[in-house]
Amino acid sequence: MTATTARAWETVIGLEVHCELATSSKLFCGCANQFGDEPNTHVCPVCLGLPGSLPVLNERAVEYALRVAEALHLRVPERSIFSRKNYFYPDMPKDYQTSQYDEPITIDGWLDIDGVRVGITRAHLEEDTGKSLHVGGGGRIHDADHSLVDYNRAGVPLLEIVSEPDIRSAEQAKRYVEELRATLLAVGVSDVKMEEGSLRIDANVSVRPAGTTEFGTRAEIKNLNSLRSLLRAVDYETARQSALIEAGERVVQETRHWDEDGGRTISGRSKEEAHDYRYFPEPDLVPVAPTDEMRARVRSTMPELPAARRARLIESWGIKDEDARVLVDVPGLADYAERAVAALKTGTARDVANWVRQDVLAYLNDRGLTAAVLAPEMLAELVALVTDGTISRGQAKDVLAESMAEEKWPRDIVGERGLAQVSDAGELGAVVDAVLDANAAAVGEYRTAEDDKARQKKRGFLMGQVMRELKGKGNAQVVNELLDARLS
């Protein structure tokens, strides 16, 4: 909408992030927790909700929730319970979801983003549903010719992380998710791949006149599958809601779906969604009471969290905030960089960081790889080769590319290609002297040149002759210095 609108209205956002936990088995049975296999191959009586089957809680999922609790400063009550959320849907085998309701496993935490503290109401465990495929019609359940359901995902453990309405802009919402994602990744509980649905976001969005403190009526936006969708959807909602209010209408509290292609949110109100979930305590499970041993084990295995790691890298490597963020936020990148720095013989950590941030990251992104496939010692060797002048930066780019693609040591590539620069002043001085002797005329013209331009032209010619003699392997900086000394 208009700039005036943007200034007059403040957006208030709370996010519900569903994170698939990367446990090896599902939340309540022994089936593999695996993405993308043949439909209905990781199923059993329990996750299919067959009559008579009963759930047994996966203790690893509890441990993962406790890891997140440590990272997000959440409190872990002595006991929590599971509850049943009752509603009919074909991809939900029992027609209720086993979730947590009034006594979740963690409560009252926070996450700092760029100096702003976002409160976290709770993070609770629940099971994922299966996946429906609606065939024919409009591709939605209401008008499909028929629907197919894959229950491989049914029963996969989810941690739903609910923030307070402390977020004030789309950009801040994006930053919150980025920071949360990096944190979940760091503590090792999820692969946080939004594109594969292992991180899913619902946004509660409302607007209010800037400067006021009362909350407006919120809409819950579902189906946000990327950070870009989140940004666009929040902006769209801000505009939609403020326009409604300015037009004298009211915002309706409802669920809305983000339509990525249309770039808008659509009201999700329908008969099926007028839910009364009839929560009640799950009688098939006993209360969860993490033992002190389990909590101690979790605490003793907590890694450095992203914020602390960024601060340390900025401080000790002298890199920029933005570079530190990229290194830490991209899965595996900081680990790789730190191992390269540890293996470094000559050169600075900052050089390593620059190579990682640019060439290495571009290489990985192009191929959809993670840094885990690369040997950090090879990068360390490359940086040393540049630092000691064996190869130029330009040559190093090619060498690095080949090193990564072929898993070859940079020194071997330099050897094979015969790339090593000559930097020895004595060796280079002899060549320079020989070239100047052979081109006495040009030297003369240089010395008598009328203007700077003509002089530079002659100097360039002489430089070219030297480099030709050296077959391009002369260290340009040293040659320049020698040439200047001889010609002055």
Added chain:
Amino acid sequence: MNDSALEIAADVRAGRRSARDVLEEHLAQIAAREADVHAFNLATADDARKRAEEIDAAVARGDDPGPLAGVPVALKDNLCTRGIPTTCSSRILEGWRPPYDATVVQRVRAAGAITVGKTNLDEFAMGSSTENSAFGPTRNPRDLSRVPGGSSGGSAAAVAAGFASIALGSDTGGSVRQPASLCGVVGVKPTYGAVSRYGLIAFASSLDQVGPFAGSVADAALLLEVIGGHDPCDSTSIAEPAPPLLADLERGVDGLRIGIVEELTDTEGIQPDVKAAVEAAASALADAGAKTERVSVASTMYGLSAYYLIAPAEASSNLARYDGVRYGLRVDGADVAEMNARTRDAGFGREVKRRIMLGTYALSAGYYDAYYGQAQRVRTLIIRDFERAYEQFDVLLSPTSPTVAFELGAKTADPLTMYLNDICTIPSNLAGHAAMSVPFGEALPAGAPSGTPALPIGVQVLAPARGEQVMFRVARAIEMASPGGSRT
């Protein structure tokens, strides 16, 4: 039939009788009377013969088939049996063959028992007469004009008629004890968690418990020893092995303190002969050295009301999965919601629908606290009252059923009258305690026409959680004092 399971197993293990001969005797009973009694939804004679031959072959090889070697067992048709239809006496499960065995089914088979069939029940175990079966009622073998009780009426009748030596039922509010009482056999509701519920198709998860039927207290003890003990597939299963029951069975009751529960014995609607039988049993126990006294457990009066909120509430959720999507009956509709509704309308009987509606209402927003919440508070009160009583008494006594068996159709018109059948049995389910019914004498039904045979009375022995050992000793003493003579 006078064959006890203990005798059969001892004979078969010793090679004195063949499992095949034992089986044929029981199959002959089935052939003679099943058409009248209708104890089974499915008789599995062919499978049973094969299994009997395996048992005999094992004995011939010198192997021990186990403590139930060659003992014919009937299974309530809400226990999952792999590859064998399991219906819950409901149209909605038509055609469904479970891909797995219930834990108790595995255990009786592993102990050498031979399954002779799946027994009739009130649909989804909801009822007290086995008249709510989609496949027609079961009749009481003692008087075919009368009900066998319910919901495990088929299992009770199977044992009473000699179709099987022992049987398994499930008891949510009295569904083992009340039919045992009406059919003149022993029936046990173990402590909640003493027997695995894995593979028992749920009615009300926090109340359901699998329990044995037998012709004698000793056989019931034997069967409970086999099926009891921890099961990692059931989170609510007690994490201990099954306690030995047979070893202490004949220890007598000398010095035990036994209370007669006033509220369950003196109330309106208790047939005078039934009350007299409880008092006679108590005095027999006193003669055997027990100290007997009357005791008030006041909150048990509210058990029925609490039960009819909690059980339907859990049932409304447990039975949601029968939606036509994955298994059993499907009646097509224009869309998925209509398919769900039509399937459930066609598949469920009146009583099941009544309880689903009751439970849905009890859990709905705005009513939860007044109904489900209040019922749970009553449940806590009952547990506390029992705890107080068990400070003074080792076990308690009451009638099992207010009356002897009633005629088919006598109570079907008025659900409330039917519900009152379980007034004495429900409190133990709400408390999670153990209880069992032992035959003790007979009585003519009130106002019975001449020529009506006397019908069995059951005395209920109630014990605290894990109180099975003492409970069985008392039950054995009652059995020995029974006017009908004791089985030794």
